[in-house]
Structures are given as structure tokens and as C-alpha cells.
Amino acid sequence: ELVLEKPLDREEQVEVSFSLIAMDGGSPPRSGTTQILIVVLDVNDNAPVFTQKLYVGQVLENTPEGSVVLRVVATDLDAGPNGDISYQFSQAVGHRDSAFTIDPTSGEIKLTKSLDFEAAENHELSVRATDGGGLSAICKVLVEVVDVNDNAPELVVSSFSSPLPENTLPGTVVALFTVRDRDAGANGKISCALEDQLSFSLRPAYKNYYELVTVSTLDREEMPRYILTVTAADAGSPPLTTTQTFMVDISDVNDNAPVFNQTSYTMSVRENNVPTVLVGAVSATDADVGPNAKVTYSLAPAQRTEQAPCSCISVNSENGHVFVLRPLDYEQVRQIEVLVSASDGGSPPLSANVTVRLAVVDENDNAPLVLHPSQDSSPPSSELVPVSAEAGYLVTKVVAVDADSGQNSWLSYHLLRATDPGLFVVGAQSGEVRLRRPATERDAVKQKLVVLVRDNGRPPLSATAALSALLLNDFSDMRLPHSSLATEDEGSSLTTYLIISLVFVSLLFLMSTAAFIARKVCKRKELKSGHVLYGAGNLQSSVADAAAMGTLPHAYCYEINLTTGSGNSEFKFLKPILPSLPPQHCGMGGDTKSEQDFPRGPITAEEMAPDNPGTLSAEQFN
Numbered sequence: 001e002l003v004l005e006k007p008l009d010r011e012e013q014v015e016v017s018f019s020l021i022a023m024d025g026g027s028p029p030r031s032g033t034t035q036i037l038i039v040v041l042d043v044n045d046n047a048p049v050f051t052q053k054l055y056v057g058q059v060l061e062n063t064p065e066g067s068v069v070l071r072v073v074a075t076d077l078d079a080g081p082n083g084d085i086s087y088q089f090s091q092a093v094g095h096r097d098s099a100f101t102i103d104p105t106s107g108e109i110k111l112t113k114s115l116d117f118e119a120a121e122n123h124e125l126s127v128r129a130t131d132g133g134g135l136s137a138i139c140k141v142l143v144e145v146v147d148v149n150d151n152a153p154e155l156v157v158s159s160f161s162s163p164l165p166e167n168t169l170p171g172t173v174v175a176l177f178t179v180r181d182r183d184a185g186a187n188g189k190i191s192c193a194l195e196d197q198l199s200f201s202l203r204p205a206y207k208n209y210y211e212l213v214t215v216s217t218l219d220r221e222e223m224p225r226y227i228l229t230v231t232a233a234d235a236g237s238p239p240l241t242t243t244q245t246f247m248v249d250i251s252d253v254n255d256n257a258p259v260f261n262q263t264s265y266t267m268s269v270r271e272n273n274v275p276t277v278l279v280g281a282v283s284a285t286d287a288d289v290g291p292n293a294k295v296t297y298s299l300a301p302a303q304r305t306e307q308a309p310c311s312c313i314s315v316n317s318e319n320g321h322v323f324v325l326r327p328l329d330y331e332q333v334r335q336i337e338v339l340v341s342a343s344d345g346g347s348p349p350l351s352a353n354v355t356v357r358l359a360v361v362d363e364n365d366n367a368p369l370v371l372h373p374s375q376d377s378s379p380p381s382s383e384l385v386p387v388s389a390e391a392g393y394l395v396t397k398v399v400a401v402d403a404d405s406g407q408n409s410w411l412s413y414h415l416l417r418a419t420d421p422g423l424f425v426v427g428a429q430s431g432e433v434r435l436r437r438p439a440t441e442r443d444a445v446k447q448k449l450v451v452l453v454r455d456n457g458r459p460p461l462s463a464t465a466a467l468s469a470l471l472l473n474d475f476s477d478m479r480l481p482h483s484s485l486a487t488e489d490e491g492s493s494l495t496t497y498l499i500i501s502l503v504f505v506s507l508l509f510l511m512s513t514a515a516f517i518a519r520k521v522c523k524r525k526e527l528k529s530g531h532v533l534y535g536a537g538n539l540q541s542s543v544a545d546a547a548a549m550g551t552l553p554h555a556y557c558y559e560i561n562l563t564t565g566s567g568n569s570e571f572k573f574l575k576p577i578l579p580s581l582p583p584q585h586c587g588m589g590g591d592t593k594s595e596q597d598f599p600r601g602p603i604t605a606e607e608m609a610p611d612n613p614g615t616l617s618a619e620q621f622n
Contacts, residue, residue, distance in 0.1 A: 002036070010040040011077045044082040044133025048074040055127075055141045057109070060237075061117040062148050069100065069143055072107040074129035081132035090126035090138060100125060100143070109141065117147045149187040149236020155179050155244045158209075163249035166220040174200065175212035175246055179232045186235035195229045200248075202230065212246060220250040221287035254292040254346025258284040260354040265340075267322060268359045271330040282320040282354060284342035294345035299338055300353055310338050313358065322356060330362040331403050364457020366403040368411055370465040373398070382446070382468040387439045395424065398431040398465050400453040410456035416464060417450040424469075426451055439471050446470055 008016070016038040023031040050072060057070035076083040087107045089098070099113045100123065109125070125141040158176040181188045192210050194202050199218055203211045212228065228246040233239045260282060267280035286293040297320045299313065313336065314323045320340075328336075336358040343351040373396065383396045402409040413431040418424055420443055425436040433449065447469045454462040 002038075008040045010042045010079070011046065013040065015039055042079045042082055044078055044131065044135060046077040046082075046131075047135035048076045048085050048129040048131050048137045050074045050129060050137055050139040053139060055139060056144065057141070058144045058146050059111070059115060060146045060148055061115050063111060063115065065111050065113055067111050069109045069111060070141070071109065072102075072127050072129075072139060072141065074107070074137060074139075076131045076135075078131065078133070084132045085129050087127055087129055090128050098125070099123070102127060109143075115145045117145045121145050146237065147183075147185060147187060149183055149234060149238070149240055151181060151183040151187065151234075152240035153179050153181040153190045153232040153234050153242045155192075155230065155232050155242050157244065160246060162247065163251045164214075164218065165253060166218045166250045166255065167253050168214055168218055170214050170216055172214045173211050174214065174228075174248060176205070176209065177212075177230070177244065178209045179242075180208055181234045183234060183236065186237075187240075189235040190232055191235070192230060192232045195231060197226070197228060199223075199226065200228055218250050219255075220252045220289075221256055223250065225249050252289050252292060254288055254344065254348075254350065256287040256292075256344075257350035257352045258286045258295045258342040258344055259352060260284045260342065262354070264354060265322075265356045266359060267356065268361050269324050269328065270361045271328050271363045272365060273324055273327055275324075275326050276314075277324050278321055279324055279358065280322050280356075282315070282322065282340050282342075282356060284320070284352065284354075286344045288344065288346065291345040295342050296345075298341050298343070300341035301339065310336060312336070313338050313356075315340055322358075324358070328360050330360045330405070331366065333360060335359050362405045362408055364404055364408040364455060364459070364461060366408075367461040368400045368402045368453040368455055368463045370453060370463055371399045371401060372396075373465060373467045375465060382470050383433075385435070385439065385447075385469050385471050387441065387443075387471050387473050389435055389439055391435050391437050393435040395433040395435065395469055396467060398426070398433065398451050398453065398467075400431065400463065400465070402455050404455065404457065408455055408457040412454050412456070414452045414454065415449065416452040417448075419444055419447045419449070423447065424449060433467070433469075443471055445472075 018036050020034050020036050021031050022033075023029050051074070052072075055070055055072055059067070059069050072087060074085050074087070076085055086104045087102050088104060089100075089102055099111060099115060100109050101112050102109050107127070107129075109127075115123075122145060123143040125143065126138055127141055128136050128138050130136040156178050158178065160175040162174070164172070164174065179190045179192060181190050190208065192202050194200060194212070199214060199216050200212060201215045203213050205211050210230075212230070226246075226248040228248060230244045230246065231241050232244075233241040261284070262282075265280065265282055269277060269279045282297065284295050284297070286295055296317045297315050298317060299310070299315055312324060312326050312328070314325055315321065316323075320342075322340075338356050338358070339353050340356050341351050341353050343349045385393065385395055398413055400411055400413075402411060411431075412428050413426045414428065415421065415424060415426045423436060423439065423443060424433055424447070426433050431451070431453070433451070449467050449469065451465045451467070452462055453465060454460050
């Protein structure tokens, strides 16, 4: 027999299970086991329980019929029919004609007719919840009728001021007005608000009076006119509102300095510009109106210690145009900074400054300058190149600079002239002079090169670099290049002088020859005309004079016969004669010479011709 020792509670434990063992008295004992499952059956021992002791609901007096006011909820821990709950109003006096009804299953309380706030502001109901076993519970329901707001507030303006200066102090009263509402309770409570304004606010004055005042400084430039909307609303649901609009105009004062449209200006001008060229303009605006907004421009000193601004830049006071008054040189000045001031016409005037940077744009007005090899030395230095050098051997490097900038200073190198153009090559970008091919014994020892250095300007400018290279078999004799170069250069100069001298002497010789030939032609013409060059008297006097001068021997006198009309005049040496001359002239008793002392015999004119190798000079003749 299984005996229940304490009460069971189905709500706490629905089933009870355990094992039952039966044992005999043998040795060893034997046993049997069985599983016992006890199901606890429900009895109606739990009454329904509401979730709240008091339910409170609100409903507008104009709520239509059939609207749900609220819902009551009750629970029962029992199961089956014992847990099924039904709802109904408690039978109480005065509720038979109630305006409410309750759903027995869901517990929803609905309106059966419209409510009147003026008739009853609230209704109290008792709701009973009963389970299937007959147990029940009761709760209270309070329904409050909410009044409907059907009267809007009224707003009456007492005073209003407009326009206002923009320097009006905060706290200034702009308008004064009152509000009222004929409704009662919350529907009669009025609140006023100012929409989306930070410069104005509403301030309660007395009871339902309000003041519209300024709370911050006004700015006509930001807002020349304020449209203020005041809204008066009651506390009804939904609230009723009334709006009033105030238009407040703001008058201008000179409280804004001119403002430039840029924080700084950068302008450009090409160097070597024409005077008074327009390079740009500055622009400033003033947010004020009238004379307060009229802007004038001027140059201001960059520092207080400066007496005057830059003299090469001018600005138009009316339109702000910036001019460059004189030509600029990029190599001397690349950028100029000036301070431009803009002042308005207010009293006192306000001003603002801005920095104007004038960038000078480079023009290609500087030719390249060769730094290496130096072009000042004469003769130029020579580079030593071994004959055994391979192609690509670095001979030297031409280094040049350009005072310009940008692409105007990009330099390129080209081989302009060379003793052997096929032997050398110049790097277009690096300026390196290298061997194009290996040097040979047939190449000249001294190689002269002229390298053209050209910039990238438009039009391009160029310079030349002259250099020389010596091809040597061995670098052991390092003294040879300099001495040979100097000797060769001196020899070149000397050769030039010799050529000039030879040309001059040749010209002189040709002129002398031409004069001689002309003279000979003239003499022949005289001979053909029958004139005797020398008469007897003339001959004697000439011989005497020659003897006196020492050009003839004192011991001899000579007789000269000229054949008249002959084209070939002969000079014939004769035997000594004794002319009637003074002893000192005729060598009487002096040294005598025979005809053998003159082995050549008579000398003809043909023998004295310029092309005769045997021509005698005047000294030989004497």
C-alpha cells in the first residue's frame, strides 16, 4: 500500500515518479523492481487574481460608441475548466443603465454611448472575474472623462516698436501684449512661445502679460528684417493655438569693415614688362549700406616703421586694379609683397588689409654661362686622352648654368665643331664629352672641339665652350701636353704673322716689278724717238761726279757708247783714256789696270734684264 504522507500541489508538481523494489528472504536474496508514476489531478483550489486592484482609464467626452476604454486581466493557476475565467460587472445599484459594457471573455470595457464631461467627470465600475469552479475575484475600474478643448486663446497687442538700430542693447522691449482663454482647467491654461529666434525672447510681465525683448546684439547685415511669430497655445488635447506676427526692421550702423574676397592675392607679371601694365585686381565688399559701404583702395606700409609702400606697384583707389609702374627683372627680384588697404566711407571709417604677392615670371633673357672648362684662359686647357682609350671614354664634362629658371634653364649640349667630328660625342643632357670610337694613330694629336650649350627657352639662347684634347700614347710624359700646346699655339700665331708678312712682301714685290717694267717701257719709247740718254758733256760730268763720289776708280775713266735707235743698248768697257780732267779724277800716274781686270768684256742691256741670271747689280757694276 502506498500511503500519502503530505498533501500534493499540482501547481507545484504535476507528476511524481519513483522505483519500487520487492525482495525475498532467500540466500542470496532475490528482488524485483517496478516503476511507479503518480499523476496529480487538479482541484479548484485557486481563485482568479487580477493584475491590478484598480484600473484607471481616460476617455474624451466626444469618443464615439464602441470605443474600447480599457481592458481588465485576471489569471487562474488551475487547469482545465477550473482555469477558465469570465468577466462581468458586479450587480450594483445605478449601473443597470451604464454607458459601459464588458466582453466576458477578453475583459475589454467599451462605450455603449457618448460621455458628457459636464454630466459626470468620472465613472466607477466593479468587475468580477469567475473561474469554472465558481471561485471569483473583484477589481475596481475608474473611468475619467476628459474635457474637449473648444475655445482658442486670444492675443491682444498693447505696444510695438520698429525699426530698431542694429546696435540696440540686449533687453530692449520691442512689444507688449496679453493672452486669455475662456476654457476652464487645462484648456484654459495658456503658454506663449516664440518660434525659431535667438535674438528675441518672450518674458512674462504680469499675470497673462508678456514682453517681446532682445536677448543679443542685432546684425543688419545678417538679418535686415526679423519676422517674429508668437504662438499662444492652451493646454487642451489637442491644444488650440493663436499666432501673432511682428515684423521688426533693423537700421544700419557702420559696424562692418570691408572684407576682401580672398585672404591673399597672387598675381604674376613677365619680366621686362612695359611700364604701367595691369597685372590684376583686388576686390573688397562692405556689408553695410549707403556711405558706410563705399570702399576705396590704397597701398599701406607693410610695417609701421616703413615710410611708404613699394614704389613699383600702384593700385586704383576706385576699382582696385593693380599696376606695375616700371619694368622688373626676374634675376634681381622674383617676388614682391605689398599690403593693400580697403577703407569704407563710415564715420569713423573702418578698414581691412590684404597681402598681394606679385610673382615675376621668368623670360629667356640670359644665355647659358659655361663654368667648365673655363673660357677665360687663352689658350684653353687641354684634356689628356690615351690613344688606347676605348669608345665611351670620358674625356671631360662641360658644366654650364643659366640664370633663368624653369624650362628656360634646361640646358642641352651639342657638338658644334671638332677637328674630327666622328671621334667625339657629347651627352645632350649631361654635357659629357666621350669618345665615339677608339682613337687611332692616324688621328691628329691635338683635337679641338667647340661645344654648343643651348637652353630650352623660346627663342633659345646659346653659348659655346672651346676645348682641346691631346691624344697621347703614354701618360708618363705629363710635361708634353702643356709645352707642346703652348709651342703649337705660339707656332700658330707666328705662322699667321708670317703669312701676313709674306703677302705684304709679295704685294710690294709685284708693285716694284710693275713700276720697273713701266719705267723700262718708257725708256724704250724715248730711245725709239731718237733721244740720247747721255751727251758728251753729260757723260764727262757724270763720270767726274762719280769719281769724286768714289763710285769709280780714280785711276781710270770709262767711255760709254750708246747705239742710237737700237733696241739692245750695249755698255762697252773701253781702254783707259786721258780725259781733260783734273789729276785727282783721272788717276794719272796712279794705279793702272788693264782690260784684263774686267774679264766679262762689254755688258749688254739684255744681260741686265731682270730675268737674266747674270744680271749685275749696281755694286757689281761699280
